[in-house]
Amino acid sequence: MVQLLRIKRKTGNTIREILLNYIKQAILLLAVVIIASYGFYSLAIFNSARENQRLFLINDFITNLLEVDELIYEYVVKKDAFSYIELMNELKTLVDSANDVGSFKVSTSFQRDMEDIIGILSHYSQQIDRIHLYISDGLNPALINEIYRDTGVMSNMINKAIQTVYQQIFESSETNSIVVRNRLLYYTLILVITILLIIHCIIQQTRNMEQRITIPIQDLTKEVREINLNNIEKAEMLADIPNANAEINSLVFVYNAMLEKIKKQLYAQKEHLNTKIKLQEQEMLNLQISNKLKKSQLLNLQMQINPHFLFNTLNMISHSAYLENSKNTVSLLEATADLLRYVLDYSDKLVPLAKEIENLGKYVFLLEQRFGDRIRFIFDLDESFHQILVPNLILQPLLENAIVHGVGMYTDGGEIKIQTAYDAKTQVCRISIIDNGEGMDSFQLMQVDSVMRSSEENTGRIGLANVFLRLNIFFHNRADIRLSSIQKKRTEIAILFPYQ
């Protein structure tokens, strides 16, 4: 049951969320690229910067060494405290510098070479101390010079050694720059690949957005355009769009709900209309029936008037015949009068079956007078149910038919049986008029039967249809008249109705 008051939202991101996600991811990826490029470029630069720094330090060392050399010479010449202090300061700087360089992590042989140099430096320092001692003690300049020469030799040793070291670092920095260049190439390659991947991701994301935003909207629009408002019952519900956004899902959902509601309304309206039409038809039928009734009532009335005049006339004739002493004529006239009375008195009324049979008997009397030996009349009655009420004048027309269309032409041997029976099992009363007359073939039977059942007025056999109609009015369509016929042998008209 659709409850429009509570629109259930199918889970899915709103368009806003989707877009935000997209932007977030794009920013993230961009950040990654920026950080990565910054990272490796600075790494590359750091490496080369470090190399340069080392070379500078070694340069400083060499410069220091030369300065110390000069300061030794100065001190030897000047022999003053100031020169000595300067010398010692510079020497300390030199030693510190050597230790700094020694701390580089370059290679095993580099480390070893620096240790050797530091060893020489300590001897160098020792010699300088001896010079100082000799000068302080005022010793022979020749001795001092000897040691000075020695320091010169050591300084050369150091110089040569440091040149080798410098060469090593230079070469390593050269190889490093090749390595760095290779690494740069490698990293650039990685960066390019990363960027391509990112572009791929972005394309994927855009496709994803298209899938989730643009396409659902387009699909929905297309489907909705195809709806024919004039034929809205045939309109189909929209299918769920997979992986769409929340807004589209809501639209689809609500659209379907509204469509369903409309359809239901239309259906209800149609039903209402159909019922109305049915009612009208029923009314029409009723009118028709009441019309018919009115017509037959009218006929009845008409018929009532005429018979009264006839009846009076018959009475007069009977009286006259009596005066002429014609007993036969009197009885005939009396029978006729009875018949007529019956018609007048009970027209359109209900009579016990016994009365109807009585009336039929009077008619048969007249017929016997007329037909003599030509037709024999037999009564086969089950009088147990003769108290049942039936419409009047249902048997006479049938008997008439049996004569007119059955045995009337026979010059002899004609037989008409009037039979009543009650089947207690089915509770059905049966009144049959059986004759051994002409009969009908199956086609004629069918025709007569169909005419009987139709409520048409213009028929050749007014009686049968009339009887059928009146029976069914009284017995509420539970009565029937069955016709059967074996030509020239046996024709039966049977009235069946339920015992009430």
Add this chain to the structure above:
Amino acid sequence: MDAYERRFTFIAPLQWNNAATGLKKADENLATNTKLVGPVQLNINGQIAAINEAIISNVDGIITAASEDSEELRSIITKAISKGIPVVFIDSDLPDSDRISYIGTNNVRAGQIAGQDMYNATSGCANIGIVVSTLDSPNQRERVEGFKEEISKHESMKILEILECHSDGLELMEKIPGILEKHPEMNGLFLTEAYSSYMVGGILKSLHITSDRLKVVAFDDIPSVLSFIQDGTYYSTVAQSQYMFGYLAVETLCEILDGYATDDIIYTDVHSIRRDNFDERNRYPNEEWQWYSY
């Protein structure tokens, strides 16, 4: 390096890569650092200067070899020892110097082995020529001595002449054909050191002198010598183990620094390589090392 490694310097007369391999292996095992210092050509003054530099660099130990018997060499060794730096010699000794240990071949023994080879090669009948680098070198003298000792056991073996080639290619190319011409009856040649062993094979080949005429006993197991043995130009060579020189030198220095007493002379393996025992020879990795030149 975090831990303090002992610094040794090997000052070699030439760039002996086999010895260097041994040194480097010992470095690996004993956590030491040995610097390789050596020239392309013999240079005794340079060698002495290099030893001096090593002393001034305050190294923990010096390894060297007596390429020459020189007074300056002796005094620089003394200087090193006086500064507390232990010194060991390999390959060629300076026995009356202050060096602590010598690791090398028993050259007399080597000569004897060579003599035995010569006897086998010539079936005891030989007129032999000997090529040395220089008779000033104690190594050379000892090898000749050992050889002579062995030869003297056999009457039909005698030494015709001893040549000095001074490890000079031109000298060899001049003197070898000369000596062969001079002594047509010479059927045996003893080369007492690596350089001549390296050169002479080629010279003999160019003179089309095969082992039918001349049985050659060479020295050292450098690749060219080995190939001369394989192709039959030489009968045999006396192989030293320079690898072990280097290895044991570092080991000995460590022992000295650790306070142990070490032997004055440590002999290493010497054996003869011929064609028949060629595959059983000692094989050491053949590597080139970085040398600091002087």
